[in-house]
Amino acid sequence: MKQFIVNRVLSGIVVIFGISIFSFLLIHLIPGDPVKIMLGINASPEQVVKLTRHLGLDKPLLVQYGQYITNVIQGDFGTSLKTGRPVLVEILERFPETVKLAVFGLLISVVIGISLGILAARFKDSIIDKLCTAFATLGVSIPSFWLAILLVMIFSVQLSWFPIANGTGLRDLILPAITLGVVASTMIMRLTRNGMIEVLSNDYIRTARAKGLRNHLILFRHALRNVLIPVVTVIGLQLAGLLGGTVIIEQVFNWPGLGTLAVGAIFSRDFPLIQGTILFMGVVYITINILVDVLYSIIDPRVDMGTKGA
Amino acid sequence: MPNILVVKGLTTQFEGEKGPITVVDQIDFKVKKGEVLGLVGESGCGKSVTSLSILQLLDKNGKISGGEVFYNNVNLVSKSEKEMRGIRGKEISMIFQDPMTSLNPVLIIGKQIGEVIEEHEKVSGTVVKQKVVELLKLVGIPRAEEIYYEYPHRLSGGMKQRVMIAMAIACNPAMLIADEPTTALDVTIQAQILDLLRSLKDELDMSILLITHDLGVVAEMCDRVVVMYAGQVVETTDTRTLLRKPRHPYTVGLIQSTPHQSKGERRLKSIIGQVPTPDQFLQGCRFADRCPKAMDICHSTIPPLFELDGQTSCRCWLYDDKKEEVI
Numbered sequence: 047m048k049q050f051i052v053n054r055v056l057s058g059i060v061v062i063f064g065i066s067i068f069s070f071l072l073i074h075l076i077p078g079d080p081v082k083i084m085l086g087i088n089a090s091p092e093q094v095v096k097l098t099r100h101l102g103l104d105k106p107l108l109v110q111y112g113q114y115i116t117n118v119i120q121g122d123f124g125t126s127l128k129t130g131r132p133v134l135v136e137i138l139e140r141f142p143e144t145v146k147l148a149v150f151g152l153l154i155s156v157v158i159g160i161s162l163g164i165l166a167a168r169f170k171d172s173i174i175d176k177l178c179t180a181f182a183t184l185g186v187s188i189p190s191f192w193l194a195i196l197l198v199m200i201f202s203v204q205l206s207w208f209p210i211a212n213g214t215g216l217r218d219l220i221l222p223a224i225t226l227g228v229v230a231s232t233m234i235m236r237l238t239r240n241g242m243i244e245v246l247s248n249d250y251i252r253t254a255r256a257k258g259l260r261n262h263l264i265l266f267r268h269a270l271r272n273v274l275i276p277v278v279t280v281i282g283l284q285l286a287g288l289l290g291g292t293v294i295i296e297q298v299f300n301w302p303g304l305g306t307l308a309v310g311a312i313f314s315r316d317f318p319l320i321q322g323t324i325l326f327m328g329v330v331y332i333t334i335n336i337l338v339d340v341l342y343s344i345i346d347p348r349v350d351m352g353t354k355g356a
Numbered sequence: 357m358p359n360i361l362v363v364k365g366l367t368t369q370f371e372g373e374k375g376p377i378t379v380v381d382q383i384d385f386k387v388k389k390g391e392v393l394g395l396v397g398e399s400g401c402g403k404s405v406t407s408l409s410i411l412q413l414l415d416k417n418g419k420i421s422g423g424e425v426f427y428n429n430v431n432l433v434s435k436s437e438k439e440m441r442g443i444r445g446k447e448i449s450m451i452f453q454d455p456m457t458s459l460n461p462v463l464i465i466g467k468q469i470g471e472v473i474e475e476h477e478k479v480s481g482t483v484v485k486q487k488v489v490e491l492l493k494l495v496g497i498p499r500a501e502e503i504y505y506e507y508p509h510r511l512s513g514g515m516k517q518r519v520m521i522a523m524a525i526a527c528n529p530a531m532l533i534a535d536e537p538t539t540a541l542d543v544t545i546q547a548q549i550l551d552l553l554r555s556l557k558d559e560l561d562m563s564i565l566l567i568t569h570d571l572g573v574v575a576e577m578c579d580r581v582v583v584m585y586a587g588q589v590v591e592t593t594d595t596r597t598l599l600r601k602p603r604h605p606y607t608v609g610l611i612q613s614t615p616h617q618s619k620g621e622r623r624l625k626s627i628i629g630q631v632p633t634p635d636q637f638l639q640g641c642r643f644a645d646r647c648p649k650a651m652d653i654c655h656s657t658i659p660p661l662f663e664l665d666g667q668t669s670c671r672c673w674l675y676d677d678k679k680e681e682v683i
Contacts, residue, residue: 247415249457255413256452257472257523258444267471271462347507348461 047343054339058332065328069321070114074107084127084315118325124318128311133322136307141326143214144303147226147296148288150219154227155234156281162231163238163273164265170243178235185232194225194298214302222299226292230284237280241273248272275346282338286331360531360563361387361410361448365423368402368409377634379405381587382423384661387531392557392564394578394595396571396610398631402587403567404453407533410565411450412440427531446476449524453536455516459508465492465519466504472526491522496552514545521552528560535567550576571614575599580667583607586632586642589661593668603670605647641673649674 073080081097082089098104102113117124123133166178201221202210208221245251246269254268289304296305304323311319343349368380380402387393395403408414410425410432425432427448432440444450452458460468469491470484479487485504492500495518508516517537524532534553538546554577557564566577574581574595581598583591583606591604602608609627629646638644644654653659653673662675 249452249454250460252413253452253458253520253523254460256411256444256450257475258441258446259471259475260441263471263475268460268463272460275462346462348509 050343051336051340054336058336061332062325062329066115066118066325067111069324069328070111072321072324073101073103073317080317084317123322123325126311126316126319128314128316128319133319136319137304137322137326140302140304140307143301144289144292144296144305146214146219147222147292147301147303148285150223151226151230151288151292152281152285154223155230155284158227159231159234160238160277163235164242164270166235166239167242167246168265175239178239182232182235185228188229190225190229191294191298193228194222194295197221197225198298218299218301222292222295222301225295225298226288230288233280233284234277237277238273241276242269245269245272271345275342278341278345279338282334282341286334286338289327289330289334357388357390359386359426360389360428361565362426363406363410363423364426366406366409366420366425367422368405368414368418369421371417372635374635376421378421379418379587379634380409383584383587383589385582385589385592387563387565388579389530389563390557390561391579392554392566392577394574394581395565395567395584396569396574396581397584398569398610400631400633401584403569403584404535406584407450407535407565407567410533411444411448412437413444413450442476445472445524445529446527447529448531448533449527449529450533450535451517451520451524451537454540455513455520456540458520459516461508464505464507465511468508469519469523469526472523476527487526488522491526492519494525494556495519495522496548497522513541514548517541517545517549518552521549521556525556525560525562529562531563531565532557533565533567536569537566538573539568539570546573553577571599571611583610586637587634588642588671590643590671591669592661593670597668603664603668603675604643604672605649605674606643609646609648641671 076083079094081094081101081103085093085097102110105113121134123137125131126133126136129136162178162181166175169175198210198221201207209218251264251268254264259268292303293305293309295301296303297309300306304327308320308323310316311323363383363385366380366383367378369376369378371377383402383406385393385395395406397403405414405418408418409420412420412432412435414420420433423433427443432443435443459465466485466488469488473479473484473487489500489504492503497503497515497518503511503515508519511519521537532553537553538549541549550573553564553566556562564577566573568574578595580592580594582589583598583604585604585606591598591602591607593603598607599611602611606627609625612625613627615624627646632638632642638655639658640656641647641650641654641659644650647654651673659671659673659676661669661671662677663669664675
């Protein structure tokens with residue numbers, strides 16, 4: 047197990063390294079002089095020279111990258127051009143809000159997805175199954191921003207049950223979390239349903255029935271764990287995606303998370319902040335993936351965690 | 357000896373595209389207390405469906421459409437699903453053909469055996485664990501305490517089948533249904549498993565319904581035999597008589613197509629043709645078009661089971677005393 051995790055972490059570091067190169071190059075990939083873009087057309091030549099030197103852009107590329115990565119490893123992601131505060135502080139300030147939203151959204155999607163999936167499989171081909179499938183199709187095809195606006199219109203504007211986009215309390219959290227949850231739940235539901243139908247036709251389910259076990263034990267102890275093996279992977283990927291900032295939903299609900307931060311940084315051409323956000327999201331994504339792999343091997347004992355590596 | 361299981365006119369149908377398909381057609385047999393009854397036939401003759409029907413473990417599209425199954429003189433067919441749960445695993449247990457797929461891959465062995473005891477007996481967790489370890493030792497699994505915590509994929513096929521057997525005998529059932537218990541195993545392991553079943557039968561005073569297509573297994577294990585063909589019983593007799601003096605032409609063919617070392621024959625005989633699927637059943641005797649002794653009547657009318665002596669009955673017009681009159 048230890049070896050397994052060490053291998054995973056090592057390969058994760060390699061990927062993060064790759065992301066760092068990409069985010070570093072971003073500033074050079076943009077056509078034109080990045081400094082002029084940052085400062086705008088009215089910048090004086092002195093300002094340009096000053097900022098160029100400040101950003102180290104006058105040095106060779108390799109030296110620049112070396113400087114960049116050394117700083118990053120020491121926790122210095124640079125300074126936001128707009129606010130003048132360290133990028134890492136900006137990010138860490140916003141990250142908890144994104145985590146809050148992502149976790150609640152995921153919770154909703156898991157609860158809806160798995161329970162509807164089980165229900166649909168249990169009553170396969172019945173009206174319940176068809177309703178669940180219809181829900182899944184709707185969930186996939188409705189754009190999330192549209193659903194978000196719809197929910198705001200009904201529950202905030204018409205019914206006044208929830209506030210309109212002005213805080214980060216629990217009541218403010220509900221609508222964006224539901225929006226994220228409903229959209230993410232459709233995939234989980236379909237996977238659970240199809241997995242359940244397949245698992246229930248397995249020999250070991252017949253064995254469980256031959257033992258005289260009650261239905262809920264067969265369903266939850268014997269079937270669900272086998273069904274969850276692929277579902278957990280998807281849940282993990284979704285969490286990673288949600289943590290990377292749910293740009294659109296955060297915008298609609300004016301939620302002060304990473305997504306809003308990233309959009310703001312892009313609009314104000316705050317390159318250090320953009321670079322930092324990209325790198326940070328990458329690290330989060332990879333960490334979640336490692337956790338999912340570990341969890342996966344706990345759920346499915348057949349996954350080899352031996353010294354052969356992954 | 358009293359009968360422990362009596363199957364009367366059992367008929368099982370499956371939902372087909374063109375209406376219900378009768379897979380098991382008015383089966384009759386009895387299992388006496390302490391006896392091993394063999395249920396023999398080719399693949400697709402309805403042996404497994406018969407056994408699943410007894411415990412009502414059929415898939416959703418299959419159902420018992422007629423007949424009765426008496427266990428200790430109580431009709432199981434009229435029992436509710438809840439009542440059947442009390443019978444399964446406690447009174448009548450079952451082991452299956454493929455131990456590789458019959459155990460849940462994500463649960464430890466100990467848990468899978470223990471839950472039978474938890475379900476049927478009111479005992480504490482520590483007692484359950486103790487019992488499971490004893491059961492593992494009883495079925496000949498070494499390092500029982502360690503194997504308790506193992507997952508199925510770490511065990512060999514033979515070991516898995518031993519685990520299945522431990523699971524089946526966990527609550528001391530009076531009746532064990534073994535559906536091709538050795539078919540998926542290596543020959544050497546087959547013998548071990550059969551030995552184990554035989555010794556457990558004596559030790560625990562069980563009756564066994566042994567489903568197999570292997571006449572070698574029958575000769576080794578069974579007291580009496582029921583031969584099935586295309587969903588019907590074609591011959592019922594004791595094992596000695598079956599092997600020495602088979603009556604039904606199908607049984608004769610079955611025995612002739614079994615390899616025999618001592619005879620030194622070059623070519624193995626086979627029965628021409630194939631077992632008909634339920635939608636191809638003939639109007640008359642279902643074996644008629646493969647039968648070397650088929651007569652005119654065989655193609656038009658299904659023969660009844662003729663009682664030959666107290667022990668033997670045979671579904672073949674050859675044994676009709678009033679043959680002349682009928683023809």
